[in-house]
Amino acid sequence: MPFSSETAARHAALPPDSSDSALLHGLNAEQRAAVTFSGGHTLVLAGAGSGKTRVLTTRIAWLLQTGQVSPGGILAVTFTNKAAREMTTRLSAMLPVAVRGMWIGTFHGLCNRMLRAHATAVGLPKQFQVLDMQDQLSAIKRLMKQHSIDTELFEPKKVQYFISGCKEEGMRPENVPVHDAESRTRVELYQLYEQQCQREGVVDFGELMLRSYELLRDHPAIRQHYQQRFRHILVDEFQDTNRLQYRWLQQLAGEWDNGQLHTHSSVVAVGDDDQSIYAFRGARVGNMADFVRDFRVSQPIKLEQNYRSYSHILDCANALIAHNRQRLGKNLRTDQGAGEPVRISEAYNDLAEADWISDEIRQLLRQDGFPHQEIAILYRSNAQSRALEAALLRAKLPYRVYGGLRFFERAEIKHALAYLRLLENPWDDTSFLRIVNFPPRGIGARTLEQLQDAAAQHQQSLHEAVAHVPGKAGEKLRDFTQLLQELRQHNQDQPLRHTITAVLETSGLLDHYRAEKDGVDRVENLEELVNAAESFIIQEGFAADTTTLPIDEQGRPLTQSPASQGLLPDQPLEPDAGNMLQDMGMGYRLDLETGETLSPLAAFLTHASLEAGDNQTQAGQQAIQLMTVHASKGLEFDAVFIAGMEEGLFPHYNALNDQAGLEEERRLMYVAITRARKRLYISLAQQRMLNGQIQGNQPSRFLDELPEGSLKWLTPRQRPASAGGYSASSSRSHDKAHAPWREAVQAPVPVRKSQPEESGGLRVRQKVFHTKFGEGVVQAIEGAGNDRKARIDFGRHGSKLLLLSVAKLTPVD
DNA sequence: TGGAGGTAATTTTTT
DNA sequence: ATTACCTCCA
Numbered sequence: 001m002p003f004s005s006e007t008a009a010r011h012a013a014l015p016p017d018s019s020d021s022a023l024l025h026g027l028n029a030e031q032r033a034a035v036t037f038s039g040g041h042t043l044v045l046a047g048a049g050s051g052k053t054r055v056l057t058t059r060i061a062w063l064l065q066t067g068q069v070s071p072g073g074i075l076a077v078t079f080t081n082k083a084a085r086e087m088t089t090r091l092s093a094m095l096p097v098a099v100r101g102m103w104i105g106t107f108h109g110l111c112n113r114m115l116r117a118h119a120t121a122v123g124l125p126k127q128f129q130v131l132d133m134q135d136q137l138s139a140i141k142r143l144m145k146q147h148s149i150d151t152e153l154f155e156p157k158k159v160q161y162f163i164s165g166c167k168e169e170g171m172r173p174e175n176v177p178v179h180d181a182e183s184r185t186r187v188e189l190y191q192l193y194e195q196q197c198q199r200e201g202v203v204d205f206g207e208l209m210l211r212s213y214e215l216l217r218d219h220p221a222i223r224q225h226y227q228q229r230f231r232h233i234l235v236d237e238f239q240d241t242n243r244l245q246y247r248w249l250q251q252l253a254g255e256w257d258n259g260q261l262h263t264h265s266s267v268v269a270v271g272d273d274d275q276s277i278y279a280f281r282g283a284r285v286g287n288m289a290d291f292v293r294d295f296r297v298s299q300p301i302k303l304e305q306n307y308r309s310y311s312h313i314l315d316c317a318n319a320l321i322a323h324n325r326q327r328l329g330k331n332l333r334t335d336q337g338a339g340e341p342v343r344i345s346e347a348y349n350d351l352a353e354a355d356w357i358s359d360e361i362r363q364l365l366r367q368d369g370f371p372h373q374e375i376a377i378l379y380r381s382n383a384q385s386r387a388l389e390a391a392l393l394r395a396k397l398p399y400r401v402y403g404g405l406r407f408f409e410r411a412e413i414k415h416a417l418a419y420l421r422l423l424e425n426p427w428d429d430t431s432f433l434r435i436v437n438f439p440p441r442g443i444g445a446r447t448l449e450q451l452q453d454a455a456a457q458h459q460q461s462l463h464e465a466v467a468h469v470p471g472k473a474g475e476k477l478r479d480f481t482q483l484l485q486e487l488r489q490h491n492q493d494q495p496l497r498h499t500i501t502a503v504l505e506t507s508g509l510l511d512h513y514r515a516e517k518d519g520v521d522r523v524e525n526l527e528e529l530v531n532a533a534e535s536f537i538i539q540e541g542f543a544a545d546t547t548t549l550p551i552d553e554q555g556r557p558l559t560q561s562p563a564s565q566g567l568l569p570d571q572p573l574e575p576d577a578g579n580m581l582q583d584m585g586m587g588y589r590l591d592l593e594t595g596e597t598l599s600p601l602a603a604f605l606t607h608a609s610l611e612a613g614d615n616q617t618q619a620g621q622q623a624i625q626l627m628t629v630h631a632s633k634g635l636e637f638d639a640v641f642i643a644g645m646e647e648g649l650f651p652h653y654n655a656l657n658d659q660a661g662l663e664e665e666r667r668l669m670y671v672a673i674t675r676a677r678k679r680l681y682i683s684l685a686q687q688r689m690l691n692g693q694i695q696g697n698q699p700s701r702f703l704d705e706l707p708e709g710s711l712k713w714l715t716p717r718q719r720p721a722s723a724g725g726y727s728a729s730s731s732r733s734h735d736k737a738h739a740p741w742r743e744a745v746q747a748p749v750p751v752r753k754s755q756p757e758e759s760g761g762l763r764v765r766q767k768v769f770h771t772k773f774g775e776g777v778v779q780a781i782e783g784a785g786n787d788r789k790a791r792i793d794f795g796r797h798g799s800k801l802l803l804l805s806v807a808k809l810t811p812v813d
Numbered sequence: 814t815g816g817a818g819g820t821a822a823t824t825t826t827t828t
Numbered sequence: 829a830t831t832a833c834c835t836c837c838a
Contacts, residue, residue, distance in 0.1 A: 080827060108828045132828080205828045240827090281826060381824050386829085403826085444814060610828065630825045652824055668825080691823060692829040 023062050023094070034301045035059045037268065038068075041253075041295040043238070043288060044270040047332045048317070048674035049308030049636065052270055056234055057090045059268065060102070063232055064095065071101035073231040075252065078106055079240055081611045083634070087236075103230070107245055108205055109610055111212035115203075116598060118222060122215050124203065127424055127602040130609035131197075131204045134409065136160055139430045143196055144189070146456060154185065163190050167206030168242045168282045170213065200427045200461065209244050216251035227254055231265050238271030238291070242282040246290065259294070267295060273328045274321050277630060277668050279660070288328065306332040308636055310339025312710040313680050317673045319707045324663045332674075341712040342680045344703065350384070350644075350688035354391035357641050360681060361397060361624060364639050372398060374638035376625040378672050380650040383690070384643060385626055392624060402627035407532070407613030412513060412522040416529055417608055419503045423488045424602050427461040436462075436480055439512035443480065447473040483507070496533045496600045532613075533604050542600045629672045640676035642669075645684040646697035657777060669702050
């Protein structure tokens with residue numbers, strides 16, 4: 001009955017005259033084109049600072065406002081929870097009505113949601129749990145141990161990487177090509193791992209994606225249900241999608257026949273190939289070109305107007321990125337003035353560099369009145385933060401470093417979660433092993449070996465196998481399972497807050513940390529866990545438990561199987577508070593097929609895996625922001641410092657060899673530059689401490705790719721490395737006398753010169769030939785006299801430290 | 814069982 | 829320089 005009004009609704013609300021909507025005010029022509037695009041699919045090439053998020057959210061609001069789609073017909077995919085949250089927040093600020101029924105989330109979050117709804121169809125238990133990377137690794141280690149696989153030959157980390165890689169390529173074990181004994185073992189491991197996960201009722205991140213893809217691929221009815229439901233699909237950061245994610249989108253977009261897409265839906269992919277910096281973890285920029293071809297995009301929309309930076313900064317970005325060959329092509333422009341030129345400073349070493357930065361920051365704060373949190377220091381690798389932090393500390397400047405452990409990754413939190421998981425799912429052996437002896441209860445390695453043997457022998461989970469362990473050891477194990485059993489029983493249908501509190505107390509976790517001398521923080525974190533659970537419950541609408549009836553995504557009773565449902569009719573949206581809260585949820589509550597609701601605990605545990613929490617809550621607002629360039633993507637600051645502009649650091653050694661790697665480094669630099677609104681500073685050091693060794697570095701080639709007219713060198717400019725044979729000594733001694741590093745408080749650095757010219761014919765980055773290892777590239781030279789060594793990367797043979805007085809090396813070229 | 818001491822590795826990272 | 833991880837011993 002309710003389904004017939006749908007067509008009427010869509011015809012009634014005609015795409016109106018685009019000019020009269022308040023939503024479109026203040027948008028430029030390109031943005032407007034992207035927002036109001038209709039008729040098929042398009043790719044939006046959104047340059048840095050071009051208002052991408054605004055376009056995405058405005059488009060959704062526009063589609064809804066003009067009645068082209070009901071909330072249930074929207075699917076918006078992002079990569080990070082942060083981005084998804086931002087989209088949701090902005091959208092609800094834009095729309096007078098609640099955003100109920102829309103699917104906005106990360107790829108993995110949405111896959112999770114889909115798998116929950118079709119748990120039976122994909123062969124997963126309803127309360128399946130999600131492994132994060134830590135869990136996955138320990139599961140793999142356990143598996144390898146059980147099968148006595150040499151962890152020297154097969155490093156667990158690499159096995160993990162291999163398995164994740166396979167899944168990202170959409171390959172099950174049977175699809176992975178086998179060449180030799182080694183690859184066969186790896187595939188067998190993959191297979192065993194899958195069996196183990198299935199047995200334990202857990203899935204890893206890759207599995208969420210892959211299984212969700214297979215669900216769509218193998219179940220036409222379900223696939224078509226979603227195809228009909230999601231009339232408008234929007235994808236953020238499209239340049240970061242991997243192969244599997246692309247195929248997942250293809251399944252949702254419509255039916256494919258001979259490479260031809262048949263669909264009524266519209267896909268808008270938004271991305272920037274120049275900001276593709278995640279190839280190393282499987283991102284395929286090529287998906288952009290594929291999208292244009294497969295989805296018949298006639299004319300990608302380019303957002304080239306930048307609203308962020310002054311033009312000197314933008315000129316640098318444009319000039320730099322123009323050196324890349326693999327580009328779709330795009331040039332940012334701005335209406336803002338030229339601004340200050342980009343300042344570049346070369347220091348004697350990393351400590352002097354850090355001091356220079358903190359001096360400049362002091363000026364920015366005092367003279368220019370920049371707020372602390374509007375100043376960022378970006379670097380290529382985390383190791384660089386040490387010297388910077390030390391300098392800021394000395395200068396008494398408050399700072400905040402991004403990228404430490406996140407809340408749900410902290411050991412004490414993982415321990416507490418492991419208890420909770422075992423309440424929900426006793427077969428979860430990873431969690432079992434994590435806490436069986438934590439806090440210590442006298443269950444040692446010996447006992448656990450016995451237990452694991454028994455489990456293997458009886459084909460049982462650890463908690464079942466406890467029954468087979470004899471003697472005192474067995475009793476201790478049974479005490480442990482007894483403890484869990486009691487917790488489980490006493491907390492049946494209790495509010496989550498109670499359950500967690502009970503677990504923390506009864507398990508002895510709290511007591512354990514209370515007794516520890518440095519346990520205060522951990523106790524606080526555990527208490528915070530209770531709060532986190534509480535706000536999750538409210539957010540997801542578990543608190544206002546209005547219904548346990550099977551309902552669909554829009555809150556209506558579910559009377560038909562999903563397959564038979566079409567797009568649901570528009571429904572007046574009541575903007576009451578209770579619904580608003582539910583609207584924000586990720587739909588943890590129901591199984592579409594059975595109508596069963598997921599327990600709040602199981603939902604919370606999934607949430608904990610899927611969203612590891614903020615990188616850091618501390619430090620307040622008044623702090624300088626320190627982070628890697630990768631972490632800075634998507635952010636912007638009034639003033640940005642890019643530290644360590646040296647060959648080998650930025651671009652990084654490991655990328656110097658191949659063109660693709662170098663281009664990714666260049667894109668990384670492009671991202672760094674485009675973070676800055678008003679001021680940009682770039683610094684480099686002639687020497688720096690790296691891995692406990694002092695290393696000499698040359699200025700980065702990227703410096704030569706910036707336009708002179710937009711730069712202001714604060715220290716004498718070195719002759720470009722590419723011009724060959726630069727005179728190190730003259731400019732360096734000069735530099736020494738003028739650079740502001742002089743007051744650096746530091747032990748005099750024993751300058752072991754490792755200049756290219758003086759290394760017995762060997763230089764960093766030089767190609768050499770070794771009789772045994774073949775061709776390699778010199779990465780670093782260290783030591784002196786007979787002890788002189790070179791670290792050389794031999795590619796397939798790995799990186800070796802060779803004694804130059806012994807090694808038979810021939811320079812190549 | 815747990816602490817001490819030795820060894821090897823150290824780009825970037827979200828879900 | 830730092831740190832994670834592992835072996836060995838009390």
